[in-house]
Amino acid sequence: MAVGAGCAALRGCLRVLKRAFSQHKGHSGKDMESTLQSVRSIVPPLTTGKHKGQDGRIGVVGGCREYTGAPYFAAISALKVGADLSHVFCTQEAAPVIKSYSPELIVHPVLDSPDAVRAVGEWLPRLHALVVGPGLGRDHVLLENAKGILEAAKAGGIPVVIDADGLWLVAQQPALVQGYPKAVLTPNHVEFSRLSEAVLGEPPDGRDRRGAVLRLSQALGNVTVVQKGERDVIADGVQVLECSQEGSSRRCGGQGDLLSGSLGVLAHWALRAGPEKTDGPSPLLVAAFGACALTRQCSRQAFQKHGRSTTTTDMIAEVGPAFSRLFED
Ligand SMILES: NC(=O)C1=CN([C@@H]2O[C@H](COP(=O)(O)OP(=O)(O)OC[C@H]3O[C@@H](n4cnc5c(N)ncnc54)[C@H](O)[C@@H]3O)[C@@H](O)[C@H]2O)[C@@H](O)CC1
Numbered sequence: 128m129a130v131g132a133g134c135a136a137l138r139g140c141l142r143v144l145k146r147a148f149s150q151h152k153g154h155s156g157k158d159m160e161s162t163l164q165s166v167r168s169i170v171p172p173l174t175t176g177k178h179k180g181q182d183g184r185i186g187v188v189g190g191c192r193e194y195t196g197a198p199y200f201a202a203i204s205a206l207k208v209g210a211d212l213s214h215v216f217c218t219q220e221a222a223p224v225i226k227s228y229s230p231e232l233i234v235h236p237v238l239d240s241p242d243a244v245r246a247v248g249e250w251l252p253r254l255h256a257l258v259v260g261p262g263l264g265r266d267h268v269l270l271e272n273a274k275g276i277l278e279a280a281k282a283g284g285i286p287v288v289i290d291a292d293g294l295w296l297v298a299q300q301p302a303l304v305q306g307y308p309k310a311v312l313t314p315n316h317v318e319f320s321r322l323s324e325a326v327l328g329e330p331p332d333g334r335d336r337r338g339a340v341l342r343l344s345q346a347l348g349n350v351t352v353v354q355k356g357e358r359d360v361i362a363d364g365v366q367v368l369e370c371s372q373e374g375s376s377r378r379c380g381g382q383g384d385l386l387s388g389s390l391g392v393l394a395h396w397a398l399r400a401g402p403e404k405t406d407g408p409s410p411l412l413v414a415a416f417g418a419c420a421l422t423r424q425c426s427r428q429a430f431q432k433h434g435r436s437t438t439t440t441d442m443i444a445e446v447g448p449a450f451s452r453l454f455e456d
């Protein structure tokens with residue numbers, strides 16, 4: 128018993144040392160392959176003995192008058208990656224639009240109601256992960272409701288992926304995610320600058336992206352941060368990974384939504400598998416790397432077929448084949 132506990136502690140120490148040593152070095156092709164292998168280890172097997180919901184019940188908080196595509200892209204991506212149920216919590220006006228895109232999503236028209244936080248809160252215990260922000264918009268009432276939902280998710284220990292206007296909210300109130308170990312932020316270039324200025328009081332150093340992402344992550348109490356770009360840079364306060372999986376030169380809107388929706392499922396799978404399985408990088412680093420690689424591979428495959436006319440819908444059609452290619456072959 129004591130020997131077993133000692134071995135587990137030693138393995139834990141070795142993991143931390145390995146992570147600390149890899150903090151400053153580049154991420155080579157060999158590292159990429161070993162991280163992809165870690166992603167493969169968290170993917171749950173498809174077996175006949177499972178019940179609906181076991182492989183993931185994901186919620187997306189977003190969808191308003193202006194933006195109905197973003198929450199749809201995030202929620203459908205979660206399903207296509209392998210979640211069993213995908214919910215969207217949006218405004219009353221956005222709900223019929225999102226429902227009409229897909230009969231597969233469960234759409235709750237609650238986000239602009241006076242008791243939005245209670246209504247979503249009732250669902251939270253049934254969700255494995257929450258994606259906050261795609262298509263949320265910047266309306267004050269919606270942001271306040273998203274804030275209440277985020278606080279309830281934290282109180283319930285639910286993993287949260289924060290993207291798009293959810294990051295706008297966090298830039299106004301960084302304390303919302305400060306030190307929450309199950310949070311992942313997925314800023315694009317502009318969102319990253321905004322967050323850095325809000326949290327660190329200065330714009331990021333563009334010559335040292337790895338350092339800039341690590342500093343933001345540390346300042347937020349080791350929250351996982353994914354800076355999207357030509358290469359995706361991912362840090363969890365201790366270690367930095369880069370994903371340079373080949374994507375495409377198409378920069379149509381919605382690709383980030385595919386990433387955040389996929390990450391919702393992968394975060395759940397990775398945390399469930401735990402650090403013993405991911406062996407080296409933390410579960411959320413592995414999940415984030417997996418979502419980045421998958422999004423870029425979808426972009427590559429869609430671009431091979433559609434070239435300049437590639438849109439996010441074409442990329443979503445590639446989620447299945449891209450996932451198999453990266454994580455199952
Ligand atoms: N079909 C839809 O419904 C979509 C809705 N979206 C939503 O639109 C809302 C606003 O999102 P935005 O991403 O526009 O955020 P912002 O409103 O903060 O705008 C960011 C601006 O930065 C620019 N930008 C992005 N990457 C850049 C880079 N590398 N260098 C320089 N400029 C860069 C963009 O063109 C954009 O104008 C969010 O709610 C988002 O989810 C997007 O997700 C796209 C798809």
Ligand SMILES: Nc1ncnc2c1ncn2[C@@H]1O[C@H](COP(=O)(O)OP(=O)(O)OP(=O)(O)O)[C@@H](O)[C@H]1O
Nearest residue numbers: 315355356357359374380381382383384386422423
């Ligand atoms: N210059 C680039 N070259 C290759 N891939 C890129 C480039 N910029 C972004 N990407 C990839 O595109 C995906 C989305 O990143 P992007 O910066 O477009 O997010 P976003 O602006 O939040 O998207 P959205 O329109 O969904 O809000 C990520 O997987 C990222 O790796």
Ligand SMILES: [Mg+2]
Nearest residue numbers: 291315383384
């Ligand atoms: Mg975005």
